[in-house]
Amino acid sequence: MTPSSDARPESPTGAAHDYSLTGPSSRHAVEAGLVAAEWYHSDVPRKVMKQLMQRSDGPAIRDTLLWVALHIALAVGGIYFWGSWLAAPFWLAYGVIYGSACDSRWHECGHGTAFRTRWMNDVVYHIASFQVMRNPVNWRWSHARHHTDTIIVGRDPEIVWMHPIKLGLKALAYVGIVDAWQSLKTLIRNAGGTLSDDEKDYIPESERPRAIFWARIHVAIYALTALCALVILLSGGGWKAVIPFLLIGGPRIYGCWHMVMMGLLQHGGLAEDVLDHRLNSRTVYINPISRWIYWNMNYHVEHHMFPMVPYHALPALHAVIKDDLPKPDPSIWAAYKDMMQAIMRQRREPGYYLKRDLPETARPYLETLHAAVPERVMA
Amino acid sequence: MPWIDACAADDIEEEDVLRWDHAGRTYALYHGIDGAFFCTDGLCTHEQVHLADGLVMDYVIECPKHNGQFDYRTGKALRAPVCDNLATYPAKEEDGRVLVLIE
Numbered sequence: 001m002t003p004s005s006d007a008r009p010e011s012p013t014g015a016a017h018d019y020s021l022t023g024p025s026s027r028h029a030v031e032a033g034l035v036a037a038e039w040y041h042s043d044v045p046r047k048v049m050k051q052l053m054q055r056s057d058g059p060a061i062r063d064t065l066l067w068v069a070l071h072i073a074l075a076v077g078g079i080y081f082w083g084s085w086l087a088a089p090f091w092l093a094y095g096v097i098y099g100s101a102c103d104s105r106w107h108e109c110g111h112g113t114a115f116r117t118r119w120m121n122d123v124v125y126h127i128a129s130f131q132v133m134r135n136p137v138n139w140r141w142s143h144a145r146h147h148t149d150t151i152i153v154g155r156d157p158e159i160v161w162m163h164p165i166k167l168g169l170k171a172l173a174y175v176g177i178v179d180a181w182q183s184l185k186t187l188i189r190n191a192g193g194t195l196s197d198d199e200k201d202y203i204p205e206s207e208r209p210r211a212i213f214w215a216r217i218h219v220a221i222y223a224l225t226a227l228c229a230l231v232i233l234l235s236g237g238g239w240k241a242v243i244p245f246l247l248i249g250g251p252r253i254y255g256c257w258h259m260v261m262m263g264l265l266q267h268g269g270l271a272e273d274v275l276d277h278r279l280n281s282r283t284v285y286i287n288p289i290s291r292w293i294y295w296n297m298n299y300h301v302e303h304h305m306f307p308m309v310p311y312h313a314l315p316a317l318h319a320v321i322k323d324d325l326p327k328p329d330p331s332i333w334a335a336y337k338d339m340m341q342a343i344m345r346q347r348r349e350p351g352y353y354l355k356r357d358l359p360e361t362a363r364p365y366l367e368t369l370h371a372a373v374p375e376r377v378m379a
Numbered sequence: 380m381p382w383i384d385a386c387a388a389d390d391i392e393e394e395d396v397l398r399w400d401h402a403g404r405t406y407a408l409y410h411g412i413d414g415a416f417f418c419t420d421g422l423c424t425h426e427q428v429h430l431a432d433g434l435v436m437d438y439v440i441e442c443p444k445h446n447g448q449f450d451y452r453t454g455k456a457l458r459a460p461v462c463d464n465l466a467t468y469p470a471k472e473e474d475g476r477v478l479v480l481i482e
C-alpha cells in the first residue's frame with residue numbers, strides 16, 4: 001500500500017473541522033452533493049448477492065449461547081476466586097466478552113441481519129446497547145446516518161477520528177473512562193427528557209419519546225447496581241462492593257479495549273467526504289478469536305458496501321469482491337502501522353488521506369462526487 | 380387506466396424482486412412465495428434507494444441501505460428506520476405476463 005500525496009483540498013468554507021451536524025460543514029456537504037448520494041458498489045450478480053444476503057438464525061444462536069455461557073462462566077470464576085490473583089484473568093476475559101463483544105452484537109442486531117427472526121435481533125440489540133452504554137433508539141438512527149453519509153463531515157454522527165486528532169484522547173479510549181463517562185452523561189441527559197440538537201437532527205420526532213424511555217431504563221439499572229454495591233459495603237463486604245460494578249457497567253471501561261482497537265481501524269487515516277467505501281473504510285485480516293468477538297466486522301469495506309449481508313457471510317462476500325478492493329491489511333499490527341503513519345501525516349498535513357493502491361482487476365475509485373439521486377416516485 | 384404489461388412472469392424468481400421503470404417513475408415488482416405478483420413504489424420511503432436491490436423474505440422486502448422493512452403486499456412499514464408506508468399498485472399475472480395497474 002502506498003500512501004498518496006493526493007491531498008483533499010480544504011473545504012472552501014474553511015469548515016473542514018466542524019463535525020457538528022447543524023453547522024457550516026453540514027451545509028457544505030449538502031451543497032457539494034455529498035448527502036444521501038449514490039455510492040460506488042462493486043459488481044455482484046444478483047443471484048450471488050441474493051445467496052449472500054440470506055438470513056438464518058443458526059450462526060447467531062450458536063454465537064449468542066456461547067456469549068451468554070461465557071458471561072456466566074467467567075463471572076462465576078471471578079467471584080469464586082475473589083481475593084486471589086486467580087480472579088484477575090476471569091475478570092479480564094469477562095470484561096472483553098461484555099465490554100467489547102457487545103459492540104458487534106449491538107451493530108449486527110441493529111442492522112437486523114444477525115438473526116432471521118426479528119425478536120431475536122431486538123432482544124440481543126437491547127442487551128448489547130445497554131452493555132455498550134448506547135441509547136438503543138439514538139444509536140439506531142445515528143448508525144443509519146453513518147451508513148447514508150459515511151465519514152461525510154457535518155453529516156455522519158459516528159466519525160471517530162476528528163481532525164485535528166488528539167492522540168492522547170485516542171489512547172485513553174482504550175480504557176474507556178472518558179467514553180463511558182460521556183455515554184453515561186448522555187444517557188442521564190436523555191433520561192431527564194433532553195435531546196441535543198445533533199440528536200434531534202437524526203432522530204425523527206416520533207421516536208424521541210422512546211429514546212427517553214430507554215435512557216430511563218438504562219439509568220435505572222445503573223442506579224440499582226450502585227445500590228447493590230452500597231448494600232454490600234454497608235453490610236461489611238469491604239472490597240466485595242466492587243463486584244456489582246465489575247459485573248455491570250465496569251466492563252465498558254476495563255474490557256472495551258478490543259472494541260476500541262478494532263473500531264479505530266474501521267476508517268482511521270482514510271478519506272473524508274468521498275462516495276466510495278474503498279476510500280474511507282478498511283478491511284483487515286484478523287485472528288479467529290478477534291473475528292468472533294468482532295463478528296467479522298473486520299470486513300468493513302464489504303459491510304459498508306452491502307449492509308444487507310449478515311456477519312457470517314462476510315468472508316464469502318469478501319471472496320467475491322476482493323479483486324475490486326484495495327488489498328486488505330494482513331494483520332491488526334500491519335493495519336495499525338499503516339493507519340498510524342497516515343494519522344501522523346494528517347496531523348501535519350490537513351486534507352491528506354491514505355489512498356491505497358487498487359489491484360489491476362479493480363474499477364477505478366469513484367472520483368465524481370455529484371452523482372445523480374433518482375427522483376422519488378410520488379404516488 | 381389500462382393494465383400495463385411490465386415484464387414476463389418468469390423474469391422474477393419466486394421470493395424475489397425486480398426493478399421496473401415506467402413513464403419516468405421507478406417501481407418494484409415482487410413474485411411472492413404463493414406465486415402471486417405485487418407492485419410497490421421502487422424507492423424506499425426512508426431515503427431514495429432502489430428496493431429492487433434488497434432482499435425478499437416471505438412477504439417482506441428489506442431495503443438494501445439500512446435494512447428497513449415493508450410488507451410488500453400492503454406497503455406497511457415494519458422496521459425502523461422506515462416510518463412511512465410504501466405505495467402499492469395492483470398487479471396480476473396473465474398469460475405469462477405481469478400486468479400492473481398504475482392509477
Ligand code: FES
Nearest residue numbers: 423425426442447
Ligand atoms: S433507505 Fe431504505 S431503510 Fe434507509
